[in-house]
Amino acid sequence: MKIKTYRLSLFVAISAVFLIGMSSCSNNSDKEITTEKPNIIYILADDLGYGDLSFLGQSKFKTPNIDKLAANGMVFTQHYSGSTVCAPSRSALMTGMHTGHTQVRGNRGLNGGQFPLKEGTQTLASVLKKAGYTTGAFGKWGLGYPGSAGAPLNQGFDVFFGFNSQTIAHNYYPRELWDNDKIVSLEGNQGTAQGQYAPNLIQERRLEFIEANKDTHFFMYVPTIIPHAELFAPDEYMEKFLTKTNPEPPYQYESNLGPETHFKGVDDPEHPRYKVGGYGSQVYPHAAFAAMVTLLDDHVGQIVSKLEELGILDNTVIVFTSDNGPHLEGGADPDFFNSNGPFQGYKRDLLEGGIHVPMVLSWPAKVKKGSQTDHISAFWDILPTFSALVGEELEAPIDGISFLPTLMGEGEQPAHSHLYWEFHEKGGKQAVRKGKWKGIKLNVFEGNETIQLYDLEQDPGETKDLASEFPEVVEEIKGLMQSSRTEDAEWPFEEKISENDKEN
Template sequence: MRKFFLLPFLLILFLAFDTVAQEKKPNIIFILADDLGYGDVGFNGQKLINTPHLDRLAREGMRFNQFYAGTAVCAPSRSSLMSGQHTGHTFIRGNLGVEPEGQYPIPDSVETLAEVLKQAGYQTGAFGKWGLGPVGSEGDPNKQGFDRFYGYNCQSLAHRYYPTHLWDNGEKVVLKENGNLEYNKQYAPDLIQTQALGFIETHKDQPFFLFLPYILPHAELLVPDDSIFQYYKGKFEEKPFKGFDYGQGAKSGGYASQQYPHATFAAMVARLDLYVGQIEEKLRQLGLDENTLIIFTSDNGPHKEGGADPVFFQSSGGFRGIKRDLYEGGIRVPFVAKWPKAIRAGEESEFTGTFWDIFPTFAELAGAKTSESIDGISFVNTLLGRGGQKKHQYLYWEFHEQGSKQAVRYGKWKGVRLNVKENERAPIELYDLTVDKEEKDDLAARHPEVVKEIATFMQQAHLDSPIFPWE
């Protein structure tokens, strides 16, 4: 008789425990800026552009000082993020366009971060720029774990801030007021932000993963003529940029001319900051802020396209290089994590992490398993202030443009190899980042034993790709 009554009681207790466990899963929001430099934000020293919402995010969360992007350009950096693999292993290793619209697709065989979180019970949405496969292909975001996608499928078309169309899952959303590129009234980032805020509202009662790959502040340099732009207009000396303007016969993926490139770039970063503030405010309104993990970062270093001036804004934060460089300025990115329920405010971390660590970290928080094929390690222990954080032996990057390049971070050491296409055993430059963050003093001749180890790591980490060979 006791067993008869005990079994239902245990069943109820188990169900109640399981419900509580589900409730404890954090919502996850990953905000990915586009071509935002380490030094473009106030919490990393930016003096000319106001980023109050991002600075507050850093004060109320944990700031990572040594976090790295997947690589130095858009698509492969995103592939690294989604696959949990570095660029010597991840499938997409370059910006390879396909017709009629999009980039070479990430295949079904790749298990993505979104798929793992969806299987763990999360509602998944992506709003912004995709760049990992055309609509209807294997790489379509709806086939890679996202329940909802809204934005630019093709990163080349994302060069235009007043495009002719966006995508809502597989439906083409024609922006009639932008028409044939003559009428520029529908600013795509604003439209995307509205949809992202709506996703939070729709899924407020269930755990969600919201991926926000914003296109700001990638070129072209263009922003609405509103109070944000007016605040910066006239503050800086300007050198007008002549580009491919909107109007009859305009290129769909060009960069528009800009009379005020400095003011416009500053306004674009400030608008990005405003979007982050709107996301946080929506969470507060819905009572979701305490148990939502927000991570903010950038896909690579700052650009100098379309009239952008990373030297003027010190966008690289004192590091050498910009986008497309494997020096620190091209791959070290701003990185903040905020989760009031679990992360102590005002913390700074020197954990040397990277995009392929995001996959196992989010999977652990969601209670999901990951495959052994990933290269990342979870940094949940760092986020929660616990001991026992596992560390990488080394980090590896490769870049398939400009003659092809490789780089390794190995403790305090940084090794960079250029012109790999011509010579896969080209000389390796060696820098001690503890005393030389600008990577000016090449120590290779003084430390041949370190160079030899780094050369071994480069050889081990790179697997040949028939679709993305060197260069």
């Protein structure tokens, strides 16, 4: 694993927990800060690393539209995703609860889709819909298979277009997409790089949604699949990067399924594409990745331009962030791009590289241009922040706290006593951030009790384990790992620990 050293001063230059157990949102008093409800657009990139934006140090390609959002709004330098993989990260976002409490704690599949949220769940969409917003989701859902209680139309969304299943969302040229509760077959698409490029089709629907709702309050959730593996971009984007980032020979894909799984998607010797296991990728993955993030940046620019054209940009909140750290599948090469920036770790790690994500928030009418905050926040804070923003009381307890005082520069900002994560793959993992301290426990299912301890103020790259020097901090974090979660029969954690204890 790559180890990086990083100086705090450089971090600041580039970047230009709540009580133990569950608590209800108590910050709706800040709802009086604004009287006019804004439109809200939440853009969620898929597996985009902290270092994959040019304003945060990316040098191999540029992201001018996202950079402009950052320059015109507030940059959150200490923001965390809900998890280190897709579904639980989205569950934390939608429910306002971290992975010790939220309903979906892993990427487990069920009935051809993902494990579903329950009927009647308080979600970000349901709260905003109750507040009078028209709600739409366009992209990857992953919180309930079609027809389940967790399907987007059953969780507060009026409109949905995109990938209901995360498995289907592995394909940029899928055979089908979901339009509300109906399947739309994509003519000419055979699961390879032919026919219609799904992210562009979905983007068209986003722009139509904005146009259709320009005269009302709307919430648009934009969970794009870019730049999740597989690595596919349209040829016009590939051509921008083939000579710039790929002087090396074409990448030779290998698959544990054997060479028979390799096949061309199109008959084009200059732009060959291959299918490798569950993922397909262009033969030049560096160019493909740069092209994909460039396309994502263009999509952000198109959304902003549409808002400007309609005269509603000033009173629209736009958030841009990522669901977890950079991935390693499909030929992706995060080390080449320095995708995790100052951090170490990738997707599926609870090191900073797996969960410390970029976040910018633009709201021209209210949020100070060019501002920055080191307030420690996480996905589960979005629900209470937006509920406070629109003046809607929450009915169920959550783990998040509103950061609206930070946005507005008014009032006292409550702080988390700590943040908590658990991960149900790769032997089981737990992590706690408490102030400057970060504790990580690996191999939980094997009964491991060793906790790694890092001082993030002095060592954001998590290169020096200080557990032996601060045993009292380790004990405190150990207690928080035990008290910050509720056992769930669908996502057993304590049960697996107990079974391993018996075996050993």
